Amino acid sequence: MTTSDILPPWPQVPACYGWLSLDRRGGWRLRGEPVEHGGLLAFLNHNYRSDGGDWFVQNGPQRVFVSLAYTPLVLRLQTDGRITTHTGADAGAARTVHVDDEGNVLVLTEAGIGLVDDRDLPDFIGECRLADGEPAEVEAVLAGEGVSWRGLPLRAIARAEVAGHYRFRPDPQA
Template sequence: MREASPELPTWPTVPACYGWLSLDARGRWRLKGERVEHGGLCAFLNANYASDEEGNWLVHNGPQRVFVALETAPLVLRLLPDDVLLTHDGRHAQPTPPVLIDENGCVSLQTDLGPAAIDDRDLALLLAELTHEDGRSVDDAALLKLVQGQSAV
């Protein structure tokens, strides 16, 4: 997990910023609800995105802390060939069991970088690859139990 940089100065005259920046379920940045399209701004947000000691996710804008509203999870993952998981900000993530699926079909899991959700465009691919911890394939009945909170894979 990337943590907020301790060497940045804290200036009491620079207020924290809330309600401006959000991350949607597909890992796209939004500023006041509008999708951020500028490549340079997206790169800046990705490079300065971190969690603080209290588990809040934010972007450092110089000494200012811009807290991020999360639609699903702090990290949004894409599934690449060979079972590689890539975060919305371009880092490789290593998953740890269990995988959780909610009643809306959102897949969440813990990674070495922090809590994450799978981008919905990759759900079919992920579900086809899911196995139990002992390596057995996950069938439809097991998926239904997972969604109902009766088991985990």
């Protein structure tokens, strides 16, 4: 006997679109208003996932799809060198680093692609190095060439190409 033999199936409920969003700093918004309730924040962070293209919060049998201000993850640089996501999860090792045409920094981690929280950009730039090992100036980082971060070369990418390149939909629709 399996669990599915004992428990009734979940009811069929429609997916929810346009209610939940993620801002550029990793803040949840419900119908445009910031979510501040600790219990709700914990629930959203715990149940946030992807089906391979769309990002959503699993709410029992219902999927509440998330509109993204940019990327599905917002990354935070920790003082011990770790990278965490806006949900508080460890993002794992960095694999690729991009600077887009608007000066945003994106890092592909084991958890997925994420925008570096703008409050962490000074620390990010402080870790950037030129080919000769000297610290990189902001202008060199923004140019995205000849600069590395934690041993990974910075690569330029157009903001308009990020979602397609990393295969996610910023604004899921029914």
